[in-house]
Amino acid sequence: MRFVKGHGTENDFVILPDPDGALDLTPELVAAICDRRAGIGADGVLRVVRSKALGRDGDPEWFMDYRNADGGIAEMCGNGVRVFARYLVEAGLAAPGDLPIATRGGVRVASLGASGDVSVDMGAPKILGNSRATVSGRVYEGLGVSMGNPHLACAITEPVSGLDLSRAPEVDAGFFPEGVNVELFRPAGEGRVEMRVHERGSGETRSCGTGAVATAVAAAHAEGRTEGTWEVAVLGGVLTVTLDGETSFLRGPAVLVAEGDLRL
Numbered sequence: 544m545r546f547v548k549g550h551g552t553e554n555d556f557v558i559l560p561d562p563d564g565a566l567d568l569t570p571e572l573v574a575a576i577c578d579r580r581a582g583i584g585a586d587g588v589l590r591v592v593r594s595k596a597l598g599r600d601g602d603p604e605w606f607m608d609y610r611n612a613d614g615g616i617a618e619m620c621g622n623g624v625r626v627f628a629r630y631l632v633e634a635g636l637a638a639p640g641d642l643p644i645a646t647r648g649g650v651r652v653a654s655l656g657a658s659g660d661v662s663v664d665m666g667a668p669k670i671l672g673n674s675r676a677t678v679s680g681r682v683y684e685g686l687g688v689s690m691g692n693p694h695l696a697c698a699i700t701e702p703v704s705g706l707d708l709s710r711a712p713e714v715d716a717g718f719f720p721e722g723v724n725v726e727l728f729r730p731a732g733e734g735r736v737e738m739r740v741h742e743r744g745s746g747e748t749r750s751c752g753t754g755a756v757a758t759a760v761a762a763a764h765a766e767g768r769t770e771g772t773w774e775v776a777v778l779g780g781v782l783t784v785t786l787d788g789e790t791s792f793l794r795g796p797a798v799l800v801a802e803g804d805l806r807l
C-alpha cells in the first residue's frame with residue numbers, strides 16, 4: 544500500500560491514496576499506522592477516495608476520509624484538508640486554484656498555488672454556548688464552537704508553555720456527548736493568540752486547524768466581535784484565521800515530506 548506523509552504546522556498525517564475505495568480501513572489499521580514507534584506515526588490518516596466510489600454522487604470529485612490516531616472518525620480536520628489539497632495538486636489529481644473537497648462535515652473549498660500556503664474556507668462557525676474544562680485540577684471556562692467537529696476554546700491568563708496536556712482535560716460529557724477538542728489560548732497582543740490543544744482521539748497535537756478557528760471565534764466573542772483576523776501561534780508554527788461575520792478562513796503551510804510502501 545502506497546502512502547505519503549505530510550503535515551500542516553506539524554499536525555501530521557499519513558495520506559493513503561485509495562481512489563476507488565478498495566481499502567478496508569479499520570480502526571485497528573489506522574491506530575497501527577499512526578503508532579509513533581511501531582508504525583509510521585501521525586496525528587491522523589487522510590484516505591483519498593473518489594466521492595463516486597462511496598456513492599456520494601452529488602459531491603465534489605474527492606472525499607477526505609479523515610481518521611484520528613486512535614482509529615476514530617471525525618467530521619472535519621482543518622489542517623488535514625489543507626494537506627489533502629496539497630497532495631491532490633502535487634499528485635496531479637487536481638489543478639491549483641480553488642478546489643472543493645467533500646468531508647463528513649460538508650464541502651470545503653481550498654485555495655492554493657503550485658507551492659506556498661494553502662487557504663481554506665472553513666464555513667460558518669456555530670457557537671454552542673459556555674462550558675468548562677479541568678486541566679491538572681484547574682477549571683477553565685470556555686466557549687463551545689462547532690466547526691463541523693466539536694471544540695471548547697478556553698481563554699487563559701498564564702503562559703500556555705506551562706500547561707500539562709499529557710492527559711485528556713475533563714469536560715462535561717452531557718454538553719459534548721461526542722467528545723470534544725479542547726483549546727487553551729492566551730491573548731498575545733492585538734490580533735494574536737498563543738494556543739495549545741488536546742484533540743479528541745489524538746491527544747495533544749502541535750496544531751489543530753479547526754481548533755485555531757474555534758479559538759479565533761472565542762477571542763472575537765470575548766470582545767463582542769464576529770469579524771477580524773487572528774494569528775494563532777501553535778507549537779508547530781503560525782496559522783492565520785479570518786472571520787468575516789459569515790464564514791471563516793484558515794491559512795497556513797501544508798507540506799508533503801515523504802512517501803513509500805506500507806508493510807503493516
Ligand SMILES: N[C@@H](CCC[C@H](N)C(=O)O)C(=O)O
Pocket residue numbers: 554587611616617618619620621622623692693724742743744745748750751752753754
Ligand atoms: N487536527 C485537526 C482536527 C482533527 C479532528 C479532531 N481530532 C476531532 O476528533 O474532531 C484539525 O486540524 O482541524
